Structures are given as C-alpha cells and as structure tokens.
Amino acid sequence: MDLARTEVSRAEAGRAAARRRGTAARLGLMAVPVAFFAVFFAYPVAAIVARGLKTDGVWQLGRIGEVLAQSDVRQVLWFTTWQALVSTALTLLIALPGAYVFARFDFPGKQLLRAVVTVPFVLPTVVVGTAFMALVGRGGLLDELWGLRLDTTVWAILLAHVFFNYAVVVRTVGGLWGQLDPRQEEAARMLGASRLTAWRTVTLPALAPAVAAAALMVFLFTFTSFGVVQILGGPTFATLEVEIYRQTSEIFDLSTAAVLTMIQFVAVGAILALHAWTVRRRETALRLVDASQTARRPRGAGQWALLAGVVATAAVLLLLPLAVLVERSFGDAGLGHYRALTHDDGGVFLVAPIAAVGNSLRYAALATVIAVAVGTLASVALTRRDAGRLVRGFDALLMLPLGVSAVTVGFGFLIALDEPPLDLRSSWILVPLAQALVGVPFVVRTMLPVLRAVDVRLREAAAVLGASPWRVWREVDLPMVRRAVIVAAGFAFAVSLGEFGATVFIARPDNPTLPVAVARLLGRPGELNYGQAMALSTILMIVCAVALLFLERLRTDRSGEF
Amino acid sequence: MNITKKVTILAVGLGLVTLPACGSSSDGSDGPGGRSGGGSKTVTLVSHDSWAASKDVVAAFEKETGYRLRVLEDGDAGQAVNKAILTKDNPQGDVFFGVDNTLLSRALDNELFQPYEVKDSDAVLPEYRADEDGHRVTPVDTGDVCVNYDKEWFEKRDLAPPRTFDDLTEPEYKDLLVTSNASTSSPGLGFVLGTAARYGDENWQDYWKKLKDNGVKVVDGWEQAYNEEFSGSAGGRQAGGDRPLVVSYASSPPAEVIYADPKPKTAPTGVADGTCFRQVEYAGLLSNARNPEGGKALLDFLISKPFQEDMPLNMFVYPVREAAQVPEEFAEFGPQAENPETMDPTKIAEHRDQWIKSWTSLVLK
Numbered sequence: 007m008d009l010a011r012t013e014v015s016r017a018e019a020g021r022a023a024a025r026r027r028g029t030a031a032r033l034g035l036m037a038v039p040v041a042f043f044a045v046f047f048a049y050p051v052a053a054i055v056a057r058g059l060k061t062d063g064v065w066q067l068g069r070i071g072e073v074l075a076q077s078d079v080r081q082v083l084w085f086t087t088w089q090a091l092v093s094t095a096l097t098l099l100i101a102l103p104g105a106y107v108f109a110r111f112d113f114p115g116k117q118l119l120r121a122v123v124t125v126p127f128v129l130p131t132v133v134v135g136t137a138f139m140a141l142v143g144r145g146g147l148l149d150e151l152w153g154l155r156l157d158t159t160v161w162a163i164l165l166a167h168v169f170f171n172y173a174v175v176v177r178t179v180g181g182l183w184g185q186l187d188p189r190q191e192e193a194a195r196m197l198g199a200s201r202l203t204a205w206r207t208v209t210l211p212a213l214a215p216a217v218a219a220a221a222l223m224v225f226l227f228t229f230t231s232f233g234v235v236q237i238l239g240g241p242t243f244a245t246l247e248v249e250i251y252r253q254t255s256e257i258f259d260l261s262t263a264a265v266l267t268m269i270q271f272v273a274v275g276a277i278l279a280l281h282a283w284t285v286r287r288r289e290t291a292l293r294l295v296d297a298s299q300t301a302r303r304p305r306g307a308g309q310w311a312l313l314a315g316v317v318a319t320a321a322v323l324l325l326l327p328l329a330v331l332v333e334r335s336f337g338d339a340g341l342g343h344y345r346a347l348t349h350d351d352g353g354v355f356l357v358a359p360i361a362a363v364g365n366s367l368r369y370a371a372l373a374t375v376i377a378v379a380v381g382t383l384a385s386v387a388l389t390r391r392d393a394g395r396l397v398r399g400f401d402a403l404l405m406l407p408l409g410v411s412a413v414t415v416g417f418g419f420l421i422a423l424d425e426p427p428l429d430l431r432s433s434w435i436l437v438p439l440a441q442a443l444v445g446v447p448f449v450v451r452t453m454l455p456v457l458r459a460v461d462v463r464l465r466e467a468a469a470v471l472g473a474s475p476w477r478v479w480r481e482v483d484l485p486m487v488r489r490a491v492i493v494a495a496g497f498a499f500a501v502s503l504g505e506f507g508a509t510v511f512i513a514r515p516d517n518p519t520l521p522v523a524v525a526r527l528l529g530r531p532g533e534l535n536y537g538q539a540m541a542l543s544t545i546l547m548i549v550c551a552v553a554l555l556f557l558e559r560l561r562t563d564r565s566g567e568f
Numbered sequence: 569m570n571i572t573k574k575v576t577i578l579a580v581g582l583g584l585v586t587l588p589a590c591g592s593s594s595d596g597s598d599g600p601g602g603r604s605g606g607g608s609k610t611v612t613l614v615s616h617d618s619w620a621a622s623k624d625v626v627a628a629f630e631k632e633t634g635y636r637l638r639v640l641e642d643g644d645a646g647q648a649v650n651k652a653i654l655t656k657d658n659p660q661g662d663v664f665f666g667v668d669n670t671l672l673s674r675a676l677d678n679e680l681f682q683p684y685e686v687k688d689s690d691a692v693l694p695e696y697r698a699d700e701d702g703h704r705v706t707p708v709d710t711g712d713v714c715v716n717y718d719k720e721w722f723e724k725r726d727l728a729p730p731r732t733f734d735d736l737t738e739p740e741y742k743d744l745l746v747t748s749n750a751s752t753s754s755p756g757l758g759f760v761l762g763t764a765a766r767y768g769d770e771n772w773q774d775y776w777k778k779l780k781d782n783g784v785k786v787v788d789g790w791e792q793a794y795n796e797e798f799s800g801s802a803g804g805r806q807a808g809g810d811r812p813l814v815v816s817y818a819s820s821p822p823a824e825v826i827y828a829d830p831k832p833k834t835a836p837t838g839v840a841d842g843t844c845f846r847q848v849e850y851a852g853l854l855s856n857a858r859n860p861e862g863g864k865a866l867l868d869f870l871i872s873k874p875f876q877e878d879m880p881l882n883m884f885v886y887p888v889r890e891a892a893q894v895p896e897e898f899a900e901f902g903p904q905a906e907n908p909e910t911m912d913p914t915k916i917a918e919h920r921d922q923w924i925k926s927w928t929s930l931v932l933k
Contacts (some may be wrong), residue, residue, distance in 0.1 A: 143807070224906055242932055257645045339829065420651055
C-alpha cells in the first residue's frame with residue numbers, strides 16, 4: 007500500500023518536474039519573439055500614444071470622449087466599417103469561384119496564374135493605385151465599354167480591395183478545398199443526396215471555418231486600408247487609417263491621432279481574436295488528401311464555363327491593371343526608361359535608380375531572416391502541447407502589426423528608440439526590422455497549421471525513446487516543416503519587397519528601396535521621371551512574381567493560410 | 569547540412585536583432601550626429617524627400633570644411649517638420665532644411681531652432697528674410713505655386729489659357745481645373761493661401777464658391793492631380809487625363825523639358841502667372857544639435873553661391889541669393905511670377921487651421 011502510494015507520488019513529482027521543464031522551455035522559446043515585439047512594436051506604439059494623450063505627466067483620458075463626440079470622427083468610423091464589410095462580401099463573391107477552380111481543376115498555366123493573382127497582394131498601393139485607374143478611371147476599360155467612370159467613387163475603392171485581396175481567399179480557402187477528399191461528397195450523393203445537399207452537408211461545414219478565417223483577414227486588410235482609399239477615393243473618403251495618417255503627419259494633432267489609434271487597436275484586436283478562434287476551429291481533424299490528387303481537368307460545358315468565367319474575371323480585374331503598368335513603362339520610349347534607370351545623373355537620387363533593386367533585395371533578404379527566426383520560434387512555442395491559453399492568445403497578438411498604422415509605428419520609433427543602446431532612428435537596420443515586423447505574421451500563419459498537424463504521438467514516442475527536445479524537433483518536426491519554412495520565407499520576402507509605409511520613414515537618400523524610389527519619381531514632373539517610375543514598378547512586379555512562382559513549386563502538403 | 573545551415577541562419581538572425589544597437593553607438597557615422605564624439609567630423613542634414621544636390625557641389629563643401637555631409641530625407645515637407653518637432657530634444661541631425669512659410673510658425677513656436685546668423689546674410693534678397701531679430705531661420709530657396717496649363721489643349725481649341733484667379737471662374741474654363749487637397753498637400757494649401765491673399769479674409773470663400781460652381785476638381789495629392797488628371801503631363805497623357813489646368817509649380821514646365829528624351833524645343837505646359845503664390849523654404853540650426861559648429865558651416869554653405877546656383881536643376885526652385893545665376897533652360901521655361909501673392913508667416917500661422925477647415929467644409933463636403 008505504502009509502496010504503491012510512494013510510486014504514485016514519485017510519478018506525480020516526475021510529471022511536475024516535466025511540467026516545470028516544459029514551462030521553462032516554452033518561456034525560453036517565447037523570449038525572443040516577445041522581446042522583439044516588445045521593443046520594436048509595443049514600446050514604440052505605446053510611446054507615441056502616450057505622447058498624444060499625456061500632458062505634464064497626466065493622462066488626458068477625457069480626450070477620448072471629446073474625439074468620439076465629433077461628427078467627422080463618427081463619420082470616418084462608419085465609413086471604415088461599412089466599406090470593409092462590403093469589400094469583404096464582394097471579395098468573397100468574386101474570389102470563391104476562383105478558390106474552387108484553383109482547388110479542383112487542372113489546367114495549363116495554373117501555377118503561373120496563381121502566382122500572378124497573388125502579385126497585387128504584395129505590391130505597394132502607391133504603384134497599383136495609379137494603374138487601377140486605367141480600369142475604372144476615365145478612358146479606362148469600363149469607360150470604353152459602358153461609359154462608366156468610377157474614380158473617386160466608393161466603387162473604385164471596393165473593386166480595388168477585391169483586386170488586392172483576391173489571393174487571400176484563393177489561397178486560404180482554395181488551399182483547404184484542394185485537400186478535402188472529394189470521395190466524401192461523392193459518397194453522400196451515392197446515398198441519394200442531391201448535388202446541393204451533398205455540398206451543403208459535407209463540403210460546406212468543412213470549408214466554413216476557412217471561409218470565415220479568410221473573410222476576417224480580408225476584413226482586417228480593408229478595415230485598415232490606406233493607399234487604396236487615399237489614391238482612388240479622393241479627399242472625401244477616409245478610413246480610420248487614413249485619418250490617423252492625416253492627424254499625425256499633416257495636421258499634427260497627436261492627441262486625436264492617439265485616440266483614433268486606440269480605437270483601431272481595439273477593433274483590430276477584436277477581429278484578430280475572432281480570427282484566432284475560427285482558425286482553431288478549422289484545425290479540428292479533417293480528412294485531408296494530397297491536393298494534386300483532387301484536381302483534374304474540367305469536364306462538361308458547365309465546368310469549362312466556370313473555369314472560363316474565373317479566368318476572365320482574373321484577367322480583367324487583376325491582370326489588366328498590371329498590364330497597364332507594363333505598357334506605361336514603355337510609353338513611346340521603348341526600353342528608354344529602363345535604360346535611364348542605370349544613370350545616376352537624374353538628380354532625384356544620389357545613386358542610379360536601378361540601385362534600388364539591389365537595396366530592396368538586400369533589405370528584404372535580411373528582413374526575411376529576422377522574420378523567419380522570430381516567427382519560427384514563436385510557432386514552435388505556440389504548438390507545444392503544454393501551451394496554455396495565454397500562450398495561445400499570443401498568436402493573435404503576433405498579427406497586430408498588420409492592423410496598426412505604419413505612421414504610428416514610424417513616429418513611435420522616432421521617439422522611443424532614441425537612446426543608446428537602442429538609438430536606431432537613423433540606422434539602416436530599421437528598414438529590415440520594420441519589414442520583419444510585417445513579415446512575422448505571415449511566417450507564423452504559414453507554419454502554425456503545419457506544425458499543429460504533426461502528430462503529437464510522434465513527438466512523445468521520440469521523447470520516450472530518450473531524445474532531447476531539440477532532437478525531437480530536429481528529427482520529427484523539422485522534416486515536416488522544412489517546406490513550410492521556405493514558403494513562409496518566400497512570403498516574408500515578397501511582403502518585405504513591397505513594404506512602403508514603414509520603409510518610407512527610414513529609407514535614406516543613398517539607399518532607397520524600390521517602392522520608395524517609385525514614390526519619389528512619381529513626386530516629380532517630367533516624362534522621364536514618370537516613365538522610370540513605371541519601369542521600376544514593373545521590375546518590382548516581376549521580382550515579386552518570380553518569388554511567388556518559386557513558392558508555387560514548393561507548396562506544402564498542408565498549406566498554410568496565405 | 570540543412571540543420572547546420574538553419575542554426576547559422578537563426579544565429580545570424582538573432583545576432584542582427586541585438587547587434588545593431590551596439591553597432592550604432594560605437595560607430596559614430598551611423599549614430600545621429602555622431603553622438604560618440606568621433607562623429608563631430610560628420611554633419612547631418614535633416615530634410616524632406618525633395619532634397620537633391622549635385623555630387624561635386626557637396627564634395628566641394630566636404631573638402632573645404634572637412635566635414636562629411638550626411639543627409640536624412642524624412643518624408644514629405646509637412647511630415648519632415650512634424651518629425652523634427654517630435655525629436656527636438658534629441659534630434660536626428662544638426663540642421664533642418666525645408667520648412668516653408670506655411671509651416672514656419674509651427675517650427676518656431678515649438679522651439680525647433682537655435683539662433684545663428686549666417687555669414688553671408690546680407691546677400692539674401694530682403695523680401696525673403698524672416699525672423700530677423702531672432703536669426704533662428706535662414707531662407708534658402710523660393711518657388712511659386714501656380715496654375716499650369718496644357719498648351720496643346722488650348723491651341724487646338726483656339727482658346728486663350730487663363731491668366732488670373734478671376735479667369736478661372738469664367739464659363740469658358742468650366743470643368744478644366746484640378747487641384748489637390750489643401751489639408752494634405754503643400755501646393756493645394758499654397759493655392760488656397762494665394763486666393764486668401766488675393767481676395768482677403770472677407771471674400772476668399774465667395775471666390776471658392778464660384779470656383780466650385782465652375783467645376784474645380786479636388787484630388788488628394790499633387791501626384792494624382794499632376795500625373796493622372798492633368799492632360800499636359802507625361803503621366804496624364806498616358807492616363808488619358810482630361811483636365812488641361814492643374815495647380816502645380818512655376819518650375820513644372822522646365823521639368824517637362826529637362827526630364828524628356830529627346831528634349832523638346834518648348835515646354836508642353838505653361839504657367840498662368842496671375843495665379844501664383846510664393847513659397848519660401850527655410851533652414852535652421854536644430855536646438856539640440858550635437859555638432860553645432862558643423863551645422864553652422866552647413867548653413868553658410870546652403871546660401872553660398874555654388875549651392876544656390878546648383879539648386880534650380882536639382883530641386884526645381886529659385887535661389888534667394890542676390891545675383892545668383894539661374895541656368896538658362898530653367899529661367900527660359902519657368903520664369904518667376906512677376907507679382908505673386910505672398911503672405912506673412914505670422915498671418916498664415918494665425919489663420920491656417922481655420923482656413924483649411926472652412927475650405928474643407930466649403931469645397932469637399
């Protein structure tokens with residue numbers, strides 16, 4: 007009896023020790039991502055908000071009520087919300103058939119098309135906004151066909167949001183759809199269910215969480231939309247993000263900006279919490295198969311028509327604006343604008359504009375390394391079996407940089423990171439750091455589903471056989487996530503290449519990045535400047551497309567969210 | 569091998585997250601103003617992203633003074649001023665260049681600058697001098713915000729382009745003008761201030777009512793107005809811009825000539841010289857500059873003859889120094905307005921926000 011009790015308590019003590027070791031390991035893994043976000047995100051944002059809301063050391067919380075009482079502000083809030091809702095609905099409507107086609111059909115050029123429709127997502131709006139006018143503006147396609155001009159209307163904003171976020175739906179929903187076993191639906195039909203009933207009872211429930219997750223991501227991106235609204239909406243439309251920019255950057259009313267930042271913070275936090283919840287629901291066990299087995303050539307007129315419809319939509323809505331960009335880069339000068347990029351006597355830069363390509367690649371490579379390092383550590387910590395609720399909430403927290411305005415983070419850097427040893431305000435390292443901040447969420451979102459899908463029993467078996475935690479990770483997890491790491495790295499790379507908002511704050515004249523160089527060229531009159539801006543945009547587009555095409559070849563077995 | 573590589577990548581990545589801190593404080597050239605002492609050989613200029621200068625002119629400054637010039641471009645003009653004010657206790661550099669008369673009071677009220685009278689202050693044309701008691705700022709350049717017109721468009725229709733503010737409200741120019749948002753764009757604001765100077769506090773709003781009835785279009789930024797909507801610019805031609813009148817600068821026509829290949833014999837655009845508002849840009853020694861001696865040398869340089877004569881073709885502005893030569897092609901296609909509207913910075917300071925507010929509710933709502 008006594009002996010048995012001792013055995014039990016010994017085993018309990020052992021489990022307790024294991025738990026302690028687990029906690030220590032988890033804390034160790036979390037330390038770097040937590041420190042990274044604390045120093046380069048939370049601290050600067052808190053500093054600038056405090057600067058706006060604190061006078062002589064006293065919090066002016068009354069400002070919140072005052073700002074909210076302004077009818078302008080309420081109008082901005084209302085517009086931000088409803089345009090995001092409508093944009094999300096429209097994106098789902100247009101992109102879901104695309105998700106289905108990419109998931110279920112095999113057709114020539116599929117990989118290329120999937121890479122190309124993702125390009126808008128990583129291109130800076132400063133580039134595409136202008137090209138998008140060719141679709142909806144005067145003399146654009148809609149104008150020529152139906153005499154319809156949508157520039158400076160809300161329709162231009164909505165359509166541009168579809169253009170930018172199409173890929174989010176195609177990749178998130180389509181990724182899962184391609185791996186659902188079609189035989190389940192077929193079985194239901196064999197048992198007598200109609201096509202619709204079979205789809206509604208079998209496929210839809212399996213897809214619903216992915217659709218919800220995609221919808222929430224699109225909602226997040228459109229809720230915080232900046233460039234699209236500024237360029238296409240004209241001065242009468244403003245989202246919260248645009249208003250924060252105006253208040254901070256132009257009007258210099260930091261207290262209003264701080265209140266608006268806090269409102270956006272709360273809204274984005276709620277969206278992310280909801281998102282984290284749907285994502286976890288999605289990770290419930292589904293019978294997944296290799297996507298390459300489920301896709302086949304379309305059969306029958308209906309399926310061909312669907313494919314044609316999706317390709318036509320993609321061509322008009324996504325490819326046409328990109329094509330316009332390429333066309334404008336040639337103009338009447340042929341390759342002249344491209345040649346001009348290699349001269350350094352333009353006066354706009356201290357270096358030849360083409361040097362921006364090298365700068366961008368270097369920054370993006372470094373940003374990728376940082377994002378992958380931080381993101382991998384966070385993902386591993388988040389997938390540990392003993393991860394508590396607090397830790398699981400952390401994955402939503404990692405997404406926050408996607409929803410906080412670049413101008414807030416940028417101004418925050420200026421006043422927060424201004425003391426040695428962290429006086430980084432004018433150091434080049436801030437560019438890759440800021441870009442990594444935006445890249446980490448993509449790394450985490452790509453790696454988490456893969457890591458979570460690794461059978462826990464495999465890890466336990468390895469541990470029982472005496473493997474150290476490091477060795478377990480190396481032998482069990484790593485082989486499974488290696489491709490996910492590469493895919494994540496590619497995304498972080500493409501997003502870094504296109505990042506503009508934060509970079510423009512810190513890029514120096516002797517080493518502009520591609521988007522910064524484009525913006526500067528566009529800021530000057532003259533045909534050469536305009537042509538070079540278009541040529542550089544085309545180069546940026548091609549670099550992004552190549553990176554994404556490379557990813558297509560390395561798709562993971564279980565695709566991540568993007 | 570894969571694992572070793574990954575470990576290396578991780579290690580390098582983590583190192584980079586923590587190392588730059590040490591890097592920037594030990595290497596004076598990377599820290600702002602070189603706080604570590606050895607950096608006193610570097611002088612840092614903080615400016616907006618329109619800053620540009622010829623390499624040889626900068627090299628001559630460095631050789632003459634022994635200072636190395638570092639330039640930090642900090643976004644557009646308004647943004648750069650705001651950032652400088654935010655960081656004034658611990659500035660990013662020694663000299664700030666690029667605060668114009670519309671924002672000067674914001675900079676002075678926030679004690680952004682410390683006094684320094686440049687060596688050649690007498691050579692500055694008197695009409696551009698400001699703060700002559702305090703010597704906190706030095707004028708560096710000037711430029712006119714004016715309505716530009718598309719020559720070909722008007723020639724084709726045998727219509728004379730408008731010349732004055734009043735002309736713009738005439739029926740023959742209905743639906744032709746595009747301008748940018750006064751609350752977010754510097755030329756947009758300059759144009760509104762021009763009308764306020766021309767028609768006075770009482771009547772400028774009436775003028776804008778007429779302009780609105782005559783179909784003025786407002787877009788958010790100068791880039792959209794000029795590169796998308798204006799039919800006379802390279803971008804506008806490609807984008808099918810249908811507005812032959814745009815609020816831009818008097819220096820935009822020479823830019824259309826100089827940045828073209830091959831260069832045309834005449835500029836495709838012209839300036840309505842009765843619609844101009846004069847902007848003056850100032851520079852000053854930042855209050856807590858770490859290298860004040862270098863900053864003073866830099867300010868002297870900014871109004872020295874070589875730099876003043878170098879500016880037009882780099883920043884597309886006019887010198888403020890008496891007898892500074894303006895390059896021929898610049899002067900030919902972008903002459904300064906004869907009688908531009910001007911306004912005292914103090915008056916702008918008093919009314920700026922209210923005017924922008926009234927203008928916004930009048931024109932945008």
